[in-house]
Amino acid sequence: MSWKDIVGHESQIKYLIQAWKTNRLGQAYFFHGPDGIGKRTLAIEFGKALLCQSNINFEACGVCASCKLVEAENHPDLQMNSCPKDVHEFPRELMKEICEGFFLKASRGGAKVLVIDDCDLLNEESGNIFLKSLEEPPPHSIIFLIGTSLERQLETILSRCQKLAFHGLSQSEVAKVFAVKQIDGSFDLNKITDACGGSVSQAIMLTDPDFSHLEDSFLAEIIMPVPDPVKLVKMVMDFIEGAGKETSAQRSRARWLVHGTLSWLRGQILLKSNTGALISRPRFQLPAAVGVEKILAMLEACFQAEYQIQRRVQLSLTIQWWVDGLIWADSVTAFDFNVGTI
Numbered sequence: 001m002s003w004k005d006i007v008g009h010e011s012q013i014k015y016l017i018q019a020w021k022t023n024r025l026g027q028a029y030f031f032h033g034p035d036g037i038g039k040r041t042l043a044i045e046f047g048k049a050l051l052c053q054s055n056i057n058f059e060a061c062g063v064c065a066s067c068k069l070v071e072a073e074n075h076p077d078l079q080m081n082s083c084p085k086d087v088h089e090f091p092r093e094l095m096k097e098i099c100e101g102f103f104l105k106a107s108r109g110g111a112k113v114l115v116i117d118d119c120d121l122l123n124e125e126s127g128n129i130f131l132k133s134l135e136e137p138p139p140h141s142i143i144f145l146i147g148t149s150l151e152r153q154l155e156t157i158l159s160r161c162q163k164l165a166f167h168g169l170s171q172s173e174v175a176k177v178f179a180v181k182q183i184d185g186s187f188d189l190n191k192i193t194d195a196c197g198g199s200v201s202q203a204i205m206l207t208d209p210d211f212s213h214l215e216d217s218f219l220a221e222i223i224m225p226v227p228d229p230v231k232l233v234k235m236v237m238d239f240i241e242g243a244g245k246e247t248s249a250q251r252s253r254a255r256w257l258v259h260g261t262l263s264w265l266r267g268q269i270l271l272k273s274n275t276g277a278l279i280s281r282p283r284f285q286l287p288a289a290v291g292v293e294k295i296l297a298m299l300e301a302c303f304q305a306e307y308q309i310q311r312r313v314q315l316s317l318t319i320q321w322w323v324d325g326l327i328w329a330d331s332v333t334a335f336d337f338n339v340g341t342i
């Protein structure tokens with residue numbers, strides 16, 4: 001794999017290559033944007049090209065010992081770190097270890113590359129430990145920090161990085177990744193690229209037939225005149241826990257379902273508006289009595305749930321709140337929301 005195989009993010013790649021070509025590479029970059037769109041892949045590919053022993057035109061050769069080590073995720077001078085899956089914040093001990101490793105002399109005599117994913121989960125303590133490495137990094141080193149949004153970062157960290165924004169892939173780009181990775185099967189690619197929010201990892205997850213089955217059962221209940229919250233919570237929790245014990249896999253399932261519901265609700269709003277006739281009518285429709293205000297309040301419940309999942313709030317609580325929010329969302333909430341602007 002090299003730069004050329006990365007789908008999307010052309011302007012960010014161009015920007016980095018141009019900085020390298022003109023000897024203006026920064027010491028630290030902060031990549032921010034939605035999960036699962038390739039920020040980490042890009043950081044690693046860039047590191048690989050930097051470390052390559054015979055890079056041609058700023059591309060990793062893919063065959064030298066250094067490239068092979070990066071591909072085997074075993075290069076001593078490319079440190080790739082993320083927050084352990086089952087904790088809510090980046091542990092200080094881990095951050096200490098990361099920083100110590102970063103200051104060791106480059107084993108292969110070239111540059112040192114440090115990639116830290118999940119920066120949303122840095123707290124004051126782990127952030128402060130890292131700050132020293134950021135202020136005075138070792139020579140010939142480059143740091144890539146990765147997070148979902150700038151708002152969630154520590155200002156002290158951000159102020160020392162060059163920030164690079166990333167966006168979700170377009171539907172055709174997601175389809176292209178599927179073609180490159182040779183992912184095929186009996187799924188509806190259009191539906192998947194539409195529901196994945198520009199995230200390849202979400203899209204891949206959606207190819208599992210269990211997912212569309214669950215979504216159908218969930219929406220069939222939500223559109224009932226009086227949906228059953230107990231049934232809904234159980235349905236969702238069974239599905240989430242079906243991912244196994246690992247909480248990050250469970251969170252992915254929860255995120256997917258919430259995101260799918262968001263897209264569906266947007267479709268419901270279009271249906272209520274005059275443009276409804278222009279789009280294909282979704283299979284599941286809310287009763288006619290449900291107004292736009294209620295749908296907006298339901299959307300708000302989904303945004304809240306997405307935020308809680310991102311913050312790693314206990315999933316059973318998040319789902320309970322979400323389902324209650326969807327069912328009990330009513331015009332009062334929407335009215336309260338707008339009260340300041342009336």
Ligand SMILES: [Zn+2]
Nearest residue numbers: 052061064067
């Ligand atoms: Zn190489």
